[in-house]
Amino acid sequence: MMTLKVDVIVQGYLRELYPHLREKEEVISETPLTVRQIISQLGIKSETVLFVTQEGRIIDKDYLVESNTELVLVSPPAGG
């Protein structure tokens, strides 16, 4: 069985909402995970994330993540 290892960057207003998280978190799983599931594993409500990027491109929260990738969680602009 292949182990999934994903780095997740948590930044901006999300760090205010979830102060227990570091700027860079690591998620390891023995089963495949979607972006939404990874966010959930970090204790983040996926609705508080504006969008998620991988290598600079926006990806769907239901996207199945490959191992050894880095996801960036982008905060809502928090006041437009």
Add this chain to the structure above:
Amino acid sequence: MLHGYAGKILKINVGSGKQVAENTPPELAEQYLGGRGFVARLLYDSIEPGTDPLGPANLVVIATGPLSGHLLPGSGKTHFGTLSPATGGYGDSNMGGHFGPALKYAGYDCLVLEGAAEKLSTIVIDNDKIEIVEDETLQGKGALVAEKILKERLGEDFQIITIGPAGENKVAFACISHDFGRQAGRTGVAAVLGSKNIKAVAVRGTGSIPVYNAKGAQQKGEAMYKVCFAKPGFKTWTPYGTASITSWVNEVGAFPTRNFQSSFAEFHNKINGQAVVDKLLITDKGCFGCPTPCGKYGYAKTALGNAYVEGPEYESIATLGGSCCLEEIEEVAYANYVCDQLGLDTISAGVVVSFAMECFEKGVINTAEIGRSISFGSLDDVVYLLEKIAACEGIGAVLAGGVKPASAAFGGGSEQYAIHVKGLEWSGYECRNAPGMMLSYMTADVGAHHNRSWALGYDISQSDADVSELIKAGAGGKMDVSSPEGKVDHVISMQHSRPLYDTLGICRLQTMEIGFETVHYEEVFELITGRKLSWAEMLAISEKIWQLTRLFNVKHIDGFGRSWDYPPRRFMEEPVTSGPNEGRYIKKEILDKMLDEYYEKRGWDSNGIPTPETIKAYGLK
């Protein structure tokens, strides 16, 4: 010497022409830092109770912060304040661009305007040479047109603020325009400039600002840019700017639609950040010192006309797009452009126009009073009303005061859906299932404005419901985030942190969006000013300013107190009509419970008035 500051406050009586450049008091800088702090203290000390907001005794204070104009990210902010013609209380508005740095390079931390000129005039500040130039040829000119004329006349190295016809006609939500698309939009500061017959202020500054440790500050500033550029979100957030939030706000059921009857718009994908990029965008546009240019400069083609326009930003999309139901981004952008030329705040303007549309729909006002029939979704009707408002003609003369006085004039129960707090129209977040955000709007010192505290994300983070699942299931009305528990502390905390950026003279978006750490501001503040202050100590100053602006409202608004802190009855009595929050509203009892807790934690009595003990504890008088 005050390091980090220009060192002077320039006071101009635009009626008599008297000009005085006073030293910036060190104790003012020590106790109130700058920007919003300077505005609040100077207004509180200088304006007598009973002053007419549109009379010559009112002041317009334009203030920079200690970090404005220095070599660091987002240091282009300028703060404006006045006794607001919209609320009769404390009014301020913050603007990006380049004006504040130019004012500082000219030698001034603050510009204070009083009196009233006899004829329409422009103030020209060329370092220490100051002129008040009568120029009635600018009368009636659009705010963007006036800036272009003055740039051609004075030179590109002048930074200029202008008002449009709405400001000249003293519309309560007239805005100040700068750099062809930046605005100090809220609380009607431009109406006060109009009452003083000031069409524009142009500044050229070629001096320098004393810095405590110039080499260290330069190195730190450069390092701060590198930190910003290295943030993982840097490349992904900037391309869409604030409009990127549109579909997200809709998905969580907070997008104002049809004058806030609903919080969900089916057409959101046609007016979101992607639509701005696909259909309008020519180039990004940034403010002074900005590493993350969120301004989007574009071109809109509509049946009514075409226009180059900066924006629309999210707030303009929410009020002109959502609340007025303009379903195409080009139409939203064109309405945005019309507001910019007329010099109208897009937030209040969108809410006022959508209020009129609902009044017409409900038969409260008729075609004879309006001059035609009007309906949600019509760009032609939106532009018609905007032009009437700016000219104060016909129905526009009533709407020009904002929804609060307009609903009093119209009657027919329209105060139920006049969407404001304290007389300031509500910005772009519908809150009937977001109690923290609702409390933010209720208790904001200037009225219903979002940038003092933006607690919507906190409300959602506290929810047990999964919004996306509810939308998929079509399960409107089932989402429940509305427990008020724990919201008050978060709102109070944000009401200190957000305005602190306006006090220091910097943009908050680098921190809020890409996680730029506040410790950098502590370090650069010390290198620039020679004064060591932790972020927590700065927040304590921001907290004191919050108490002072409340006292300003107590001083200037007859009968001010708890009754001024409620939202419109729609939010307490009418269920949301569609979307994930369908059926939701927040009962007055819940809001009262939050207000009680909020007042107690603020040290205010049950009527929302700071107690003598609180006033003493903060060293205010």
